Amino acid sequence: MPENASPSKAGSPLDSLKAVFALPNNHPNKIIAVAVALCLVCSLIVSAAAVGLRPLQERNESLALKREILKVAGLYEPGLDIEQAFKRLDVRLVELDTGEYVSGVDATAFDMRKAAADPAQSLALGNDDDLARIRTRANTMPVYLLRDGEELKSLILPVYGYGLWSTMYALLALEPDGRTVADISFYDQRETAGLGGEVANPRWQAGWSGKQLVDAQGVPVFRVAKGSVDPATPAAGSQVDGLSGATLTSNGVTNLVRFWMGDLGYGPYLQRVRDGRGG
Numbered sequence: 001m002p003e004n005a006s007p008s009k010a011g012s013p014l015d016s017l018k019a020v021f022a023l024p025n026n027h028p029n030k031i032i033a034v035a036v037a038l039c040l041v042c043s044l045i046v047s048a049a050a051v052g053l054r055p056l057q058e059r060n061e062s063l064a065l066k067r068e069i070l071k072v073a074g075l076y077e078p079g080l081d082i083e084q085a086f087k088r089l090d091v092r093l094v095e096l097d098t099g100e101y102v103s104g105v106d107a108t109a110f111d112m113r114k115a116a117a118d119p120a121q122s123l124a125l126g127n128d129d130d131l132a133r134i135r136t137r138a139n140t141m142p143v144y145l146l147r148d149g150e151e152l153k154s155l156i157l158p159v160y161g162y163g164l165w166s167t168m169y170a171l172l173a174l175e176p177d178g179r180t181v182a183d184i185s186f187y188d189q190r191e192t193a194g195l196g197g198e199v200a201n202p203r204w205q206a207g208w209s210g211k212q213l214v215d216a217q218g219v220p221v222f223r224v225a226k227g228s229v230d231p232a233t234p235a236a237g238s239q240v241d242g243l244s245g246a247t248l249t250s251n252g253v254t255n256l257v258r259f260w261m262g263d264l265g266y267g268p269y270l271q272r273v274r275d276g277r278g279g
């Protein structure tokens, strides 16, 4: 066969392949065949790595969440065995409509994001109800209880809602009174760094401790202020400083806290806690 000729009629696909690879290196057919083969091999390697590393990635995500929960529970210190320390917490699932615990389930395995995306396990929120702009809300949510013997020391609630660019996920630790903030951590958000992204700044989060999220009737009253909180205002005990240049993210934080403290969120559960029937 002349040097630059294409392969003539071949039998099996393997024969065709062999014929193509027998061509000179500068033959267009061989160049295309090598490029395609290289792409196939690379995509196989990337896919295999993605699939193979998925369990490790999920384990790391789970560990990172547990670390954040331990932090807001005041139990974290560097070098801690996370899995071991996490056993100090009682993880329960709450039926949000009734505020009662769901029995006979492994609450540690519950995935609130998957549940919220499953119509069979979630409630579609109408515009008027969707203060946190999350569209659907899982019917059940996990709560993490820290006890000292029989005494409830702190309850940790996962909360989330939309800011300006992203859904912001936080862990809200409450005092046993079910209304006062012990600590908060915004552990997953994609607001602009230096603006809305300041929700993740520990200095800003430190200003939440001691704030009252609901009034005496259990109605959410929390607000991220516009600018600094005026200590002279009677509402100062329910407000934290605004994020400068990030009013829209700040409003998102106000709304998500109000949603989750309200009737469609943990409201019925927290009422039970305040009545001494939860916890």
Ligand SMILES: Cc1cc2nc3c(=O)[nH]c(=O)nc-3n(C[C@H](O)[C@H](O)[C@H](O)COP(=O)(O)O)c2cc1C
Residues within 6 Å of the ligand: 164, 165, 191, 192, 193, 195, 196, 197, 243, 244, 245, 246, 247, 248, 249, 250
């Ligand atoms: C590139 C860019 C990124 C921004 N990111 C945020 C943000 O993450 N959160 C936010 O509330 N506002 C953000 N803003 C500002 C908003 O558009 C809006 O001006 C601001 O929320 C108003 O807040 P202020 O009244 O405190 O200035 C951003 C603006 C620009 C130009």
